[in-house]
Amino acid sequence: MSSTLIIVLLSMLLGIQPVATDLYLPALPAIRAEFGAELSQAQLTLSALLLAFGTSQLVWGPLSDRFGRRPILLWGLGAFTLAGLGCVLASSMHALIVWRALQGAAMGAVVMCARAMVRDLYTPETGAGVMSKALTGLGFLACASGPLGGWLTDVWRWQAAMGLVMGFGACTMAFVAFTFKETVHRKNPHALHIRVLAKTWWHIVRHPTFVAFSCVAICSYGGVFTFLASSSFVFIGLLGLARWQYGLLLFSMAFTYLLGTLLCRRLLPRFGVQYTVAIGGALSLVGGGVTFIHAALGWHSVVSLMGPLYLFILAHGIHQPCGQSGAIGPFPYAAGAASALGGFLMMVAAFVTSLWIGAANDGSAMPMVNSIAFWSVATALSAWLLVLRRGGPRV
Numbered sequence: 001m002s003s004t005l006i007i008v009l010l011s012m013l014l015g016i017q018p019v020a021t022d023l024y025l026p027a028l029p030a031i032r033a034e035f036g037a038e039l040s041q042a043q044l045t046l047s048a049l050l051l052a053f054g055t056s057q058l059v060w061g062p063l064s065d066r067f068g069r070r071p072i073l074l075w076g077l078g079a080f081t082l083a084g085l086g087c088v089l090a091s092s093m094h095a096l097i098v099w100r101a102l103q104g105a106a107m108g109a110v111v112m113c114a115r116a117m118v119r120d121l122y123t124p125e126t127g128a129g130v131m132s133k134a135l136t137g138l139g140f141l142a143c144a145s146g147p148l149g150g151w152l153t154d155v156w157r158w159q160a161a162m163g164l165v166m167g168f169g170a171c172t173m174a175f176v177a178f179t180f181k182e183t184v185h186r187k188n189p190h191a192l193h194i195r196v197l198a199k200t201w202w203h204i205v206r207h208p209t210f211v212a213f214s215c216v217a218i219c220s221y222g223g224v225f226t227f228l229a230s231s232s233f234v235f236i237g238l239l240g241l242a243r244w245q246y247g248l249l250l251f252s253m254a255f256t257y258l259l260g261t262l263l264c265r266r267l268l269p270r271f272g273v274q275y276t277v278a279i280g281g282a283l284s285l286v287g288g289g290v291t292f293i294h295a296a297l298g299w300h301s302v303v304s305l306m307g308p309l310y311l312f313i314l315a316h317g318i319h320q321p322c323g324q325s326g327a328i329g330p331f332p333y334a335a336g337a338a339s340a341l342g343g344f345l346m347m348v349a350a351f352v353t354s355l356w357i358g359a360a361n362d363g364s365a366m367p368m369v370n371s372i373a374f375w376s377v378a379t380a381l382s383a384w385l386l387v388l389r390r391g392g393p394r395v
Contacts, residue, residue, distance in 0.1 A: 001181050006121065007130070009180060011137025012172045013073070013114035016080070016107055017053075018142035019168045021046060021228055022250055026150035026243045027158035028232045034158070035093040043229055047354035048097050049104035050225070054347020056108035061116070061340025066192050068184045069113040069120070069336075070176075076109025077173035084166025088159050103165075110172075112339050119328045119335035120183035127329065128273055131321035132264045139258025139317070146250025150243040188333065197337070204338050210327050212386035216277055217323030218346045219382050220316045223288060223375035225350040227253070227309070230357050230368040238365060239302055249306070256310045260317015273322050274388050280318035281383025287311030288376020295369040305365060312376055319379065326387075 001009070024031075024045075032042040064072040083106055086099035114134075118127045152160040190196045204210055235241045235249060260280075267276040290308035299305075328338040353371060360367040 001179070005179060006117075007133050007137065009176070010114050010117065010130070010134035011141070012175060013110050013117075014134055015138040015141035016110050016169065016172060018138060018254070019145050020049065020080075020103065020107055020165055022142055022145035022254070023149040023152075023161050023165050024158065025228060025232050025250065026146065026236075026247050027153040027161050029236055030153055030158045030243075031093075031096070035096075041093050041097070043354055043358055044097050045093075045100045046229055047351050048101040049107075050347045050354075051351040052101040052104035053108045053111070054344045054351070056105040057112045057340035057343040057347075059340075060109040060112050061336040061338075062192050062197055063336075064109075064113055064116060065184070065188045065334060065336040068182045068187055069117055070180055070182045072109050073113050073176050073180065074173065076106045076113070077169055077176060079106035080110065081166055081169040081173060084162065084169055087162045088166060108340075108343065112336065112343055115324055115328065115339040115343070116335040117183050118325055119332060119339075120185075123329075127325040128322050129265060129268055131325045132261045132268070132317075135317065135321050136258055136261040136265075139254055139261055142254030143251050143258065146254060147244070147247035150245075150247025150250075154243055186333070200334050200337050201341060204331060204334065204341055207330055208386075209330050210338065210342070212382070213277075213323045213326030213329075214342045214345060215382035215386055216281075216319050216379060217327065217342065218349045219375050219379040220280075220284065220319040220323065221346050222349045222353055223284070223312055223372045223379065224316050225353055226357065226368055226371040226375065229350075229354050230371075234305075234365045234368055235302065238363070239300070241302070249302070252306075253310075253313050256313045257317045260314040261321060262317075263314065264318045264321055267318070268322075273326060276318060277322050277326075277383045277387045280315040280322075281380040283311045283315035283318070284376045284383075285380035287313070287315065288373045288379075292369055292373035295365060300365050305369070309372065312372065315379070319383075 028042050031045070060072055060076065080103055083099050083103035087096060087103065090096040090099055118131055122130055148164070149161040152164065232246060236243065236246050241249065264276060267279060271279065287308050287310065291305060294304040294308065324342065327342045328335050331338040357367050357371060
């Protein structure tokens with residue numbers, strides 16, 4: 001496969017996650033209203049997807065190390081598409097939650113294989129640059145998803161947005177079937193043995209480089225997930241934005257993330273992976289901290305909340321390519337297992353965050369703001385105390 005084809009493939013495979021979430025976020029209030037559901041049930045359509053997404057990777061990772069990335073990708077994309085059809089046809093909130101969970105489990109195969117592919121093909125240092133290019137492509141998909149989801153919901157119904165998610169899965173499956181060449185050249189015949197698997201996971205989770213880079217990726221994603229899980233209710237329900245306006249807000253966030261991936265590519269050759277992550281940590285802390293200060297002072301407006309938050313999202317574009325590629329770097333022959341474990345931990349953090357946001361909901365923006373502030377501090381500390389000091393040799 002050519003380098004250009006690999007970047008396009010990675011962009012589509014990694015981009016399936018924002019497509020599955022951002023396209024339907026503007027429709028969440030409409031889904032809640034149609035089914036007469038509680039706020040916690042509506043948020044469960046997102047948190048169930050992400051919990052299944054994270055948990056399933058623990059299965060998909062060893063399977064891909066044993067049988068290769070291509071068959072797991074095709075099975076995952078096929079199941080994602082079928083589950084998308086179930087979402088479109090769902091007649092109750094409970095049915096929608098079940099189908100979204102199944103969709104998340106299938107999505108785990110896709111994203112896990114994409115991250116593992118980077119380690120199959122590149123060294124950790126080169127992989128960070130390749131991952132940043134792929135996540136730039138993801139940023140373009142995320143930019144389009146929010147406004148498109150809002151427009152489809154306004155013009156038709158929320159089922160139209162879910163139908164487009166299904167269509168993206170089908171198109172990606174066809175593209176993989178016709179273009180993807182297997183990247184695992186030495187399949188591990190023992191990858192599924194329980195004793196070997198437990199030993200591999202224990203080795204991975206104890207490795208200081210995995211711990212350092214995974215913590216950065218997890219904490220940064222925790223802040224972004226907080227925004228995804230609660231922003232539609234804050235900006236549409238509390239601050240009165242129309243769905244199309246909220247879609248544009250999601251566009252601006254995705255575009256800022258895209259700029260962050262471009263900034264990452266500029267910083268890496270000059271400062272190396274560790275100092276690049278440390279710079280991102282400073283941006284995260286300032287963004288989350290100033291957002292909290294504005295909210296604590298009673299400045300609850302789109303500008304006061306979103307202005308500093310853009311810094312956190314910009315830093316997210318730095319942390320994800322470095323964190324995801326850095327975490328699996330030490331494990332060339334267990335890239336699937338390492339990718340799966342990192343993805344699982346990330347989604348566990350997201351699920352716990354969703355539970356906290358639901359429990360803390362008081363009709364104001366403060367639960368969202370407090371959670372983002374927490375994750376901004378955690379991201380900065382992970383970047384400075386773990387990656388910068390113990391993340392392995394500087395490059």
